[in-house]
Amino acid sequence: MKYTVITGSSSGIGYETALAFAARGKNLIIVARRLDKLEELKSKIQEINSDLNVVILTSDLSVTDQAYTLYNNLKEYQIETWINNAGLGEGSFVADQKLEKVETMLRVNIESLTILSTLYVRDYADVEGTQLINVSSALGYVIAVGSVAYSASKYYVSAFTEGLAKELEQKGAKIKAKILAPAITETEFLNKSIDVKDFDYKAHMPKYHTAKQMAGFMVELYDSNEVVGIVDQNYDFNLRGPIYPILEGL
Numbered sequence: 001m002k003y004t005v006i007t008g009s010s011s012g013i014g015y016e017t018a019l020a021f022a023a024r025g026k027n028l029i030i031v032a033r034r035l036d037k038l039e040e041l042k043s044k045i046q047e048i049n050s051d052l053n054v055v056i057l058t059s060d061l062s063v064t065d066q067a068y069t070l071y072n073n074l075k076e077y078q079i080e081t082w083i084n085n086a087g088l089g090e091g092s093f094v095a096d097q098k099l100e101k102v103e104t105m106l107r108v109n110i111e112s113l114t115i116l117s118t119l120y121v122r123d124y125a126d127v128e129g130t131q132l133i134n135v136s137s138a139l140g141y142v143i144a145v146g147s148v149a150y151s152a153s154k155y156y157v158s159a160f161t162e163g164l165a166k167e168l169e170q171k172g173a174k175i176k177a178k179i180l181a182p183a184i185t186e187t188e189f190l191n192k193s194i195d196v197k198d199f200d201y202k203a204h205m206p207k208y209h210t211a212k213q214m215a216g217f218m219v220e221l222y223d224s225n226e227v228v229g230i231v232d233q234n235y236d237f238n239l240r241g242p243i244y245p246i247l248e249g250l
């Protein structure tokens with residue numbers, strides 16, 4: 001029995017992606033800190049398809065040891081797809097940013113993602129049909145003044161995953177590494193990034209996607225042979241090859 005792992009599936013893009021993969025008949029391993037939200041998601045998935053297996057695992061990915069524990073706890077499962085979606089932002093100018101929040105962000109967005117990506121490709125490089133999808137951001141390809149540390153963390157996700165995709169291609173590995181780069185999406189993300197209660201997207205954002213739309217783009221990326229799925233400045237979703245220049249042969 002094969003499974004899709006989705007980190008950060010207790011809300012937003014991860015939650016809707018879990019529902020979209022469930023609609024595709026995929027068994028799921030859903031991961032986040034909030035158990036109540038994961039249990040709610042599991043019930044919803046089982047309403048869609050009661051034959052699916054849904055495994056709940058709580059993990060705080062700002063504690064990098066917990067990334068190792070999460071992976072080790074999943075050794076008994078056959079993992080077809082691993083989606084590193086958990087992430088957070090800090091929407092402030094560098095001089096004003098809350099360093100504790102930035103440290104947490106770097107551990108979730110960069111360190112845990114790197115640990116989980118490495119362990120997954122190490123075990124599954126030669127398994128046909130496997131995919132690693134890392135969630136970056138459109139801000140992983142353009143620097144956002146006022147959210148520079150977040151943007152830089154997503155530059156890391158994009159560069160790391162594009163480079164990994166190249167290494168895997170050169171080795172003739174069977175696993176594919178891909179990047180989803182959303183632009184503004186209506187989730188809990190902005191509330192937490194700028195510490196507000198209920199950000200009004202309709203009132204303040206000329207364009208944005210819903211989490212359900214973004215989950216649809218995730219599925220399009222999953223189905224494609226391209227490495228990058230990115231939302232452009234017009235809010236169109238594009239599937240394309242890697243964006244960063246690559247230096248080979250070192």
Ligand SMILES: NC(=O)c1ccc[n+]([C@@H]2O[C@H](COP(=O)([O-])OP(=O)(O)OC[C@H]3O[C@@H](n4cnc5c(N)ncnc54)[C@H](OP(=O)(O)O)[C@@H]3O)[C@@H](O)[C@H]2O)c1
Pocket residue numbers: 007008009010011012013014031032033034035037059060061062063085086087088089108135136137138181182183184185186187188189190192211
């Ligand atoms: N929304 C946007 O505008 C936007 C744009 C571009 C990229 N993205 C990226 O999309 C991804 C998903 O974000 P979202 O928009 O869906 O935001 P969200 O609704 O805030 O969801 C974030 C998810 O990450 C999990 N998470 C956060 N900290 C965690 C931790 N320490 N340990 C484990 N899980 C943790 C949360 O679960 P718990 O709180 O339950 O742990 C939640 O499930 C993120 O990587 C984000 O950077 C979002």
